[in-house]
Amino acid sequence: MAILMEQLETGMKQISVVEGSVVHALDHGARLRVLPYLKEDGGACLPGTTGSQSQSKPTATDEDLDDGVSFGKLQKAPRVRALRMNLASCYVPDHDEDAHFVHPKSGFVGVADGVGGCRGKGVDAGAFARALMKHALAGANTTANPVDPYSLLQEAYLKAAGSSTPGASTAVIVSLSGTTLRWACLGDSGFAVFRGGKMRHGRPTASRTRVVGEMQVAVDDVVVVGTDGLFDNVFDMDLERMVRRGCLSPQMMAEKIAATARKASKSLAPSPFSLESAKNVKDGRERHFGGKVDDITVIVAYIVPKGC
Template identity: 35%
Template sequence: MQFDRIGNHMAAAVEYSGHAFSAVRGCSGHLHFDSMIRNSKKINSPLKMVAASKYLPKVSPSHPRGDDAHFIAADEQFIGVSDGVGGWRKHGIDGGEYARRFMINSLIALIHKIPNNNNNGWHAKSPKRVLEEAYVKTTTQGSSTACIISFSGEDNMLRAANVGDSGFMVIRNGAVLYRSPIQQRSSNNCPYQLGTTKDDPSVAEEIELRVEKGDLVILGTDGLFDNMFEREMLDILERGAMLGDDLVKQCSDVAKIAHSNSLDRLRDTPYSIASRRAGKRHKGGKIDDITVIIARIE
């Protein structure tokens, strides 16, 4: 199963309770995310963030939607990913359901804006504030990582709040300008997580970066970053730029290579290297759900 259609359809479908939302279209009781957002009618600033996505759930007949969820909100200039912790399944709990609910509640938090004191406008919420509100509203059992990013054309600032081992990179002129740190406990593959755990949004790493026209943001779950080195992603983006590929094609190419690497039992991957450093014997990739969002500042 894979989701990457262009237009008014979806990148990852999650159950939804009934609110309309800017870059989101509802269908048959489900929430569908546009995989390519070309224009934002409300954004009048010189620069905006344009995003596309690709989701490849790992093959599981009993769990076809996987554990990842994500959203793209064009008018609000927000993107986000979450990765449900699959370990809950041994307790009869669907970790993916928590991730999906968390993304839904993140969208709802964006709908409810903060009025200015003079009552003639609205304050934009920070990613951390959205994270906090979604955390309070998500009462489903389970837990997930989460990374939420916003862009403001007023000051050209990219802002993010990240919990766990999902994360993002900012690329400028073919080189990595910034990569978010992984929040992980000492044991390998035990990330910080929100939900039915001891962690809460106070552990979130908050990031602010000034970005420029042409900068790229790659946001993804650990299924991406565990299976691809930075150089592999940069090569795909460079080749795509030379060929004139749009963001949807570039997302698809990145996700497909990550998926191929995850199934390769011999190649070195970021996950296999980290495992060996932690004293574990592991070769090859890590089979996992893979979510890729690529955003361009333009």
């Protein structure tokens, strides 16, 4: 496990340089995968996620989030006793190292992204992400509600590491119970919550420790979960614009967001990734221009009353 932890540390340091410089042309024949919901008989979509363990369990709620990096306090909304997520996913592979699952019955989803820095060592960079998501999904079928994303992610990590699966991964697990949305994030896979077309909680930041928190959500909120293939290529205001226009099913919205991210990944126009790389030039890192070609995973969940 110590070796895997060291690999994760190294991978997180290398990912922005390695994945930012390995650009693949997707002009012809890029595959757009629309993955079905998890079936109640146990059938699932793809797997995905993981990272290092932290000794503490940092938490954040909608009461203490500030306006730092697109984190904002939620406006008060009428409470509904029980909510559910009407959700769908879309996956556009490049190296095919992302993994994810959706579990409508238990009200939780997971996304993971294998650390590309492991790729040069002859390791399948997606293997750990797939193992992580597989164990997280299995854990959901044996865990009583409400699902605790932190515990689930930790247990999934221990099982993936215990099976000697090589590599490392970023990850995020998001669950909904009642009106409470809970999450555990590691690295730059993350999620955003929109209310009235405005991002109320959003954009992940790279972290080697697990960020854990919860917030209250309301009917008509929209949750978008994704890997860095989404967040490195699409600005917050563009996500807001797509969500605000709405009138699409979760599946169509997931496909639209994924297609937008793919198009931006091949463009030379400024992207969140290129703007961030400009800040790191002083640290000796390579300057990147345009979008970043990468695996793109998008999960869209509409918050609706339970029973609808």
